[in-house]
Amino acid sequence: MEEQKQDRVSRSSAEAEFRALAQGMCERLWMKIILDDLRVKVDNPVQLYCDNKSTMSIAYNPVQHDRTKHIEIDRHFIKDNLDRGFVIAIHVPTELQISNIFTKGLPQGRFQDLVSKLGMIDIHLPS
Structure with a gap:
């Protein structure tokens, strides 16, 4: 498309x-x-x-x-x-918008919550 x-x-x-x-x-x-x-x-x-x-x-x-x-x-x-x-x-409600991670500055806790919902991982963390 x-x-x-x-x-x-x-x-x-x-x-x-x-x-x-x-x-x-x-x-x-x-x-x-x-x-x-x-x-x-x-x-x-x-x-x-x-x-x-x-x-x-x-x-x-x-x-x-x-x-x-x-x-x-x-x-x-x-x-x-x-x-x-x-x-x-x-x-x-805005709180339920997962796409906010891409469009808004978020507090760290909310950011981490959305990262986990998207299944994203920090590739820079030591394993």
Whole structure:
């Protein structure tokens, strides 16, 4: 799969995460169509996980015009799929995000916990 660059500049982290949520939703719905074509029955709604409360708020609350005027198409697409029950957006607390090891400065204890969850080892430790 080829990496795609974002064609717009986001004004906030919530806006960037919201666009990522819309992109993830498109890809998951596309996979559901392929599975349907292959006659693999999937009745469950698509589950998307998000750790940004602002993004979740925008997704479920259509009356945030001042905060969403730059992402109107994505907002309508996400809201429509949520309302139809095709997709469920689930909040995941930041503490449970294993990917934080790659994106945030963490206290040593939390860092070590995530390292062990990823199965990483310190190759510089004496054996």
